[in-house]
Amino acid sequence: MSKQALPASPDLAGYTAVHGDIVALLExxxxxxARSVNALMTASYWEIGRRIVELEQGGKDRAEYGQALLKRLSADLSQRFGRGFSExxxxxxxLFYLAWTPAQISQTASAKSTPARISQTASGERALRAISETPSRHSIDITALAQAFPLPWSAYVRLLSVKNTAARRFYETEALRCGWSVRxxxxxxxxQFYERIALSHNKAAMLEKAETAQPGDAITPEQALKDPFVLEFLQLKDEYSESDLEDALIQHLADFLLELGDDFAFVGRQRRLRLDDSWFRVDLLFFHRRLRCLLVIDLKIGKFSHADAGQMHLYLNYAREHWMKPGENPPVGLVLCTSKGANEARYALDGLPNKVMAAxxxxVLPDAQLLEAELERSRRELEARRVGRGGDVGVGE
Known part of the structure; x- marks a missing residue:
């Protein structure tokens, strides 16, 4: 029997061109x-804001009625749609609706002297019609409305924190003109770019310089879709690590603690918390049955620093206020730092009521040296496995 001929290798130049085209297409x-999800989310939130304002105006005592309205809506929407609908x-x-009223959006969209938020196309006209609809009596075209909001929701949240209306409009205009990322x-x-440019004698040069992105400003499509606001909107699981090694270490650490006995009950991984408009993630959250308290664990790929201790105390204060249940003891923090040749484990016990409880x-908690030894063993094992597989780290094996 004759051997079947192997297919000829593709022309290198032609393959390189096709490969490049496909990569560009997928990116x-x-x-x-990512832009589509963000636009739809932003339009939905603007529309929710409008309906809240319209219903709020029907209350006899606006402030009291509005607070009660938000509280009830928060409870009902959270039960139906999960996270993302806190008060x-x-x-x-x-506030988003009040800051971007229909009149302001329409006026900006039709103005020729400023960058239009809505393109002067059929889609732009549909957006303006969608804005002019009365939501209480008509079904809103959310896809058309999304054309009115070219920036991601995270950007509008950041803009809302700018109290000066003129400054807010300036930042919005520049973000659109220069294509600024949220970062x-x-x-x-x-x-304070707005304040600095107001005092500058060479405003054109400053505006031109602001168009140039700095290292770290760019946001990949993956990062855009992993934005906490987007994850909440889509009800997706939030698990995120900076590297495969960190992800694998977190999983190994969770398995190790569960193997120590039945005192540790797993609560969550990459638990997200929000302070003002900043997001943080707690790597692991356990409940210790004998101590009757939460154990907040934060893993750092690097050496321990004072900033790590400060961040852990921030986590503990948040957990004490938002995660601790009646009858439980105050939470305990554990910061684990790992780098080549140096591992460290530190407990944060300062929030406990007395020294007896701390002792x-x-x-009861695992000895710090035991944790350090486990970190060293896991790190070496994972790095050896990564080298053996050409860079990939297996998780949960």
Whole structure:
């Protein structure tokens, strides 16, 4: 029997061109998907804000009625749709509508002297018609309305924190003109760019410089879709790590603690918390049955620093206020730092009511040296496995 001829290798130049085209196509499609999700989410939140304002205006005592309305809506929507509809979030939707009224959006969209938020196309006209509809009596075209909001929801949340209306409009205009990412917008607001340019004698040069992104400003489509606001909107599971090694270490650590006995009950991984408009993630959250308290665990790929201790105390204060249930003891924090040749485990016990309780916790919780040894063993095992597989790290094996 004759051997079947192997297929000829593709022409290298032709293959490179096709491969490049496909990569560009997929990257653009993913960016478009992220923009589409964000636009629909933003339009939905604007519409929710409008309906809250309209219903609120029917209350006899507006302030009292509005607070009661948000509280009830928060409870009902959270039960039906999960996270993302806290009273604070609903209040931001309300403020979003009040800051971007239909008249302001329509006026900006039709103005020739400023960058149009809505393109002068059929889709733009549909957006303006959608805005002019009365939501209490008509079914809103959310897809058309989404054309009115080219920035992601995270950007509008950041803009809402700018109390000066003129400054807010300036930042919005520049974000659209320069194509700022949310990180760029945040950096410019934090640097008081509006105030600095008002005092500058060379405004054109400053505006031109602001168009240039800095390292770290870019946001990939994956990062855009993993935005906590997007995950809440889509009701997707939030698990995120900076690297495969960190992800694998977190999983190994969780398995190790569960193997120590039945005192540890797993509560969550990559637990998200929000402070003002900043998001944080707690790597692991356990409940210790004998101590009757939460154990907040944060893993750092690197050496221990004072900033790590400060962040852990921030987590503990949040957990004490929002996660601790009646009858439980105050939560305990555990910071685990790992780097080549140096591992460290530190408990944060400062929030406990007395030294006796702190001493009791130290006798029940795993010894720091035991945790450090486990970190070292796991890190070496995972790095060896990654080298053996050409860079990939297996998780949960």
């Amino acid at each position: 653009e499609a993913r960016r478009a998907a 604070r979030n609903l209040e931001q939707m309300r 760029q917008l945040d950096r410019q607001v934090n640097s 009791e916790y130290q006798t």
